[in-house]
Amino acid sequence: MGQALAALVGDGVPQSSSKGGDANSLRKLAVELDADLEGFDRSTFAQVKRGKLSDGYEVLEELGAGSFGLVNRGRDLRNGSTCAIKTIPKKKIKDPQKVKEEFNVIRQLDHPHICKAYECYEDRKNIYLVMELLTGGTVLESLCRQSKFTEVDAGQIMRQILSALLYLHQANFVFRDLKTENVMFSRSDDHPDAEPSQRGAQRKLKEIKLIDFGLCCPFEKGSKMCRAAGTPYSVAPELVTSPVQYDQKCDAWSAGVVMYILLSGKYPFNGKTKDELLHKIRREPCSFTHTVWKKISKDGKTLLAELLRKKADQRTSVGEALQHPWLQRRSAGPSIDLNIMADVVDSFKHFQNLNMFQKAAVTALAWRATDEETSHLRDIFSVLDADGNGHITVQELRGAIESTGVNIPEDLVQLAVQADTDGGGTIEYTEFLAATLDKQKVIREEVVWEAFRIFDQDGSGTITKKELLKILTGNNGDKIRQAHGNKAVENFLDEYDVSGDAEIDFDEFMDMLNTVKDTFTDQKNGLTGSSRGESSAMAAKRDRSRPTLLDAGGLTSKAATGFATFCPCTSISRGTSDVVGADVREAKGLDREAPMSPRSARRKSTRRATTPGDTRLAR
Numbered sequence: 001m002g003q004a005l006a007a008l009v010g011d012g013v014p015q016s017s018s019k020g021g022d023a024n025s026l027r028k029l030a031v032e033l034d035a036d037l038e039g040f041d042r043s044t045f046a047q048v049k050r051g052k053l054s055d056g057y058e059v060l061e062e063l064g065a066g067s068f069g070l071v072n073r074g075r076d077l078r079n080g081s082t083c084a085i086k087t088i089p090k091k092k093i094k095d096p097q098k099v100k101e102e103f104n105v106i107r108q109l110d111h112p113h114i115c116k117a118y119e120c121y122e123d124r125k126n127i128y129l130v131m132e133l134l135t136g137g138t139v140l141e142s143l144c145r146q147s148k149f150t151e152v153d154a155g156q157i158m159r160q161i162l163s164a165l166l167y168l169h170q171a172n173f174v175f176r177d178l179k180t181e182n183v184m185f186s187r188s189d190d191h192p193d194a195e196p197s198q199r200g201a202q203r204k205l206k207e208i209k210l211i212d213f214g215l216c217c218p219f220e221k222g223s224k225m226c227r228a229a230g231t232p233y234s235v236a237p238e239l240v241t242s243p244v245q246y247d248q249k250c251d252a253w254s255a256g257v258v259m260y261i262l263l264s265g266k267y268p269f270n271g272k273t274k275d276e277l278l279h280k281i282r283r284e285p286c287s288f289t290h291t292v293w294k295k296i297s298k299d300g301k302t303l304l305a306e307l308l309r310k311k312a313d314q315r316t317s318v319g320e321a322l323q324h325p326w327l328q329r330r331s332a333g334p335s336i337d338l339n340i341m342a343d344v345v346d347s348f349k350h351f352q353n354l355n356m357f358q359k360a361a362v363t364a365l366a367w368r369a370t371d372e373e374t375s376h377l378r379d380i381f382s383v384l385d386a387d388g389n390g391h392i393t394v395q396e397l398r399g400a401i402e403s404t405g406v407n408i409p410e411d412l413v414q415l416a417v418q419a420d421t422d423g424g425g426t427i428e429y430t431e432f433l434a435a436t437l438d439k440q441k442v443i444r445e446e447v448v449w450e451a452f453r454i455f456d457q458d459g460s461g462t463i464t465k466k467e468l469l470k471i472l473t474g475n476n477g478d479k480i481r482q483a484h485g486n487k488a489v490e491n492f493l494d495e496y497d498v499s500g501d502a503e504i505d506f507d508e509f510m511d512m513l514n515t516v517k518d519t520f521t522d523q524k525n526g527l528t529g530s531s532r533g534e535s536s537a538m539a540a541k542r543d544r545s546r547p548t549l550l551d552a553g554g555l556t557s558k559a560a561t562g563f564a565t566f567c568p569c570t571s572i573s574r575g576t577s578d579v580v581g582a583d584v585r586e587a588k589g590l591d592r593e594a595p596m597s598p599r600s601a602r603r604k605s606t607r608r609a610t611t612p613g614d615t616r617l618a619r
Contacts, residue, residue, distance in 0.1 A: 040360050040472045042422055042430060045367050045454050046107035046117055048100070053121040053128045059085055068092050069126075073133065078453070079446040083118065086129040099127045102214050105173070110428045111390040112378045113164040115184070115209045116367075134209060136185025139262070143180065148265035148292070151300060155330030156206055157183070158259050159388065162327070164210050165255060165318040167390035169248045174225070176215040178254035179234040180261055183208050186371050207371065207378070219248060232277050233257065233267050237310050240278045249312040252321065256307025263300065264292045268308065282310075299326040322388045336383050341404040344380065344436055349409070350523050351435040352418035357492040358516050359421050359434065360471055361509070364451035365442050366433035373442060374433055381432050391426035392416075439520035443513045452509050462503040465489050 053059075060073040063084065069092065074085035090096050106117040119130040139157065143149075149157070161183060168175055186207040215229045224245040230236075236253035238246040260268040268286045271277035286308045288301055303326045306316040321327070354362065371378075382388075386396045394416045401408050409415060419427050419435045427435075455463045455471055473485035496512045497504055504512075 040356065040363075040421060042110060042363060042367065042428075043107045044471055045364060046103070046119065047454075047457060048103070048120045048122075051121075051459065052123065053085070053130075056119075057083070057085060057130065059087075074130065076450075079449045081446070081450065082133050084131045084133040086131065088127045088129070090125060090127065096122075096127055098214075099129075102216070103129060105216050106213050109168070109171070110430050111164050111167045112381060112429050113160040113207070113209050114167070115211045118368075132209070134184045134186055134211070136187050136189075138181050139183040139185070139208070139258075140180035142185070143261065143265060149262045151263065151297060152330050153206065154259065154262040155327055157208055157262060158255070159322065159327050160208050161210070161255060161258065162318045162322045163382075163385075163388040163390060165251050166322060166388060168216070169219075169251070169318060170389055170391075172219055172221065173216055174219040174248045175210070175213075175251050175254075176217065176229050177212060177231060177234075178210070178251055178258060179231050180258055181231075182210060182212045183258065184211050207375070223247070230254070232274055233269070235278075235281065236312070237282050238312050241282055246312065249315050249317065252307055252315050252318050253312075255318060255321065256304055259307065260286070260304055263296055263304075264290065266290065266292070297326065299324070299329075302326070319387070319389070336380060336400060336404055338404045338406055340380065341401055341406045345401065345406060345409060345415070346523065347436040348415040348419055350520055352415055353519070354516060355492070356421075356472055356488060357468070357496070358512060361451055361455070361513055362437075362439070362516060363421060363430060363434040364454045365447055365513075366437055367430050367454075368447065368450040369433065369437065369442055374437070377433055377436050378429075380436070381429060384432075391428060392432060393426055397427075439517045440524075443517045445510070448510055448513055449506070451513075452506050455504075455509070462505045463509065464503050465493065468492065468504070 049056075056077055058075045058077055060075055062070055062072050064071045069086055069088040071084055071086045074083045075081070076083065088099055093099065100120065103117055103120045106115070115134065116132045117129055118132075121128040121130070161178070165175060165178070186209060217225075219225065224247055226244050228235075228239045228244050230239055230250075234254045234257040236246060236250040238244070239250060257268055260266070269277060269280040269284065271280055286305065288296075288304075293301065303316075303321060303324045306324075307321060309315040316324075351359065351362075366374075381392070384392050384396055384400050386399065394413055397416060398408060398412060401412075416427060419431050421431055421434070422428065452463070453459070455467055457467050457470070458464075468489050469485050472488060493502055493504065496508050498508055498511070499505070
């Protein structure tokens with residue numbers, strides 16, 4: 001992981017600084033930290049589940065229909081939270097394995113503007129994808145109501161789209177199907193055409209997320225792809241020119257098509273037949289002669305022209321587009337003041353003091369947190385992520401701290417490395433949320449159940465040593481890593497397994513996180529362990545020795561490639577799309593009895609008594 005840490009430190013660190021040391025000393029510290037650092041693989045949080053979907057979820061009203069299946073609102077029977085459930089009949093797809101491959105792609109992605117997939121189920125007839133619930137509708141649906149967006153609104157949307165695409169490209173993926181139907185608003189009040197009372201007094205950032213990764217696939221840099229895929233009105237010329245040869249620049253073209261539609265309410269190319277449409281995409285220049293373009297800024301049309309260049313090697317990349325003056329002036333995010341940055345630094349300091357089990361548990365909470373709980377942190381993340389690629393490096397963090405006047409911590413690199421829990425060399429979005437979320441608010445019984453089930457992969461009601469080891473070390477065969485992981489797991493079980501059965505049940509898991517919440521609260525209040533009362537979790541363990549803190553360490557599936565049969569008209573008048581992909585969790589059904597394994601049931605009579613302030617679900 002030395003190379004990853006070198007990426008985290010980067011070459012852009014100032015060579016000399018009284019506030020942070022020179023680049024060489026930072027790299028040396030990174031190498032020293034790398035000797036002991038172990039990380040966990042967040043992609044293991046999204047799981048292919050055994051058993052029936054009905055054992056865990058209730059399928060509610062239909063939200064949308066696509067060519068491959070239905071999308072319904074779903075309710076988690078275990079804690080009442082809501083989600084989107086896509087049902088894909090196997091008889092409608094040639095190869096059911098393609099749907100699972102799509103799930104495997106999404107589970108690797110961690111970006112604020114990419115829809116999350118949580119679980120995958122399968123029975124004899126269907127495949128089910130459990131995902132984020134996005135309630136705001138598609139960009140196409142919003143266009144049908146208001147015909148076009150302002151430049152400010154379009155700039156905010158395009159910045160998020162391009163950031164998600166840049167993240168995909170740097171992760172060696174190509175999206176291949178960007179269109180207005182595959183861009184959704186997270187919430188209904190994110191609509192640009194929403195009533196002012198819904199949006200609030202100030203115009204807020206309209207959060208969007210990309211959905212439908214059925215055509216997204218790995219891409220090897222320097223190579224060319226030869227299999228045509230996409231939707232006619234947004235497909236790049238090189239995909240419809242023989243011989244077909246294309247790379248990631250095809251996504252830049254599609255981004256240009258979406259931007260053109262956002263600003264004008266019209267398609268850049270249209271035809272009475274698919275062949276006529278594709279001929280115009282190959283041969284005809286993009287037109288800005290319609291009267292609507294008289295009101296659009298010169299730099300906006302310049303960016304469009306750069307994105308819609310016919311020859312891919314002359315077309316601007318999504319990364320270059322993100323730095324274009326049109327976006328820089330029209331999509332600026334919120335500013336960060338001294339107090340906000342100081343809170344971020346303090347949160348990182350608290351997070352580095354957690355052991356890897358605690359970090360993994362808090363990261364699971366962050367991964368399942370709602371957009372309502374994380375929207376303010378998402379805005380901060382977007383500001384810290386200066387180049388918009390979905391990662392935060394040390395130099396980006398340093399630059400943000402310097403700009404606010406906060407003293408740069410001497411251990412800044414160590415803080416960043418400790419937040420980089422997957423060892424990837426940069427701070428990912430969920431890692432940032434895990435470090436900065438308000439633990440007092442997010443560590444709640446119903447939310448902790450979701451995190452617990454991520455660890456309890458077989459649904460037995462307890463976390464076994466094998467399950468904990470899988471989360472903390474992943475599935476790579478590294479013997480040294482596995483040895484470190486085994487030792488770490490033994491220490492964690494000794495620390496948190498109060499009953500001594502070599503497994504961790506929900507109460508023990510909750511106690512561990514309550515300890516995290518207590519220390520977080522103490523830090524905010526300026527208290528130390530000796531200046532406050534013990535938490536229930538600490539009281540239960542006060543006579544046991546504590547080991548040293550360890551650093552052990554909305555999809556629309558398109559499994560079949562090819563073109564859709566949609567041919568656009570001159571202007572957008574109507575359209576339909578799938579509704580997938582959220583953030584609205586209704587606190588329903590919280591009085592349901594929580595699941596309990598037979599082992600936990602037998603243990604119940606021997607467990608310690610709960611304190612008067614205990615908030616556990618009645619069981």
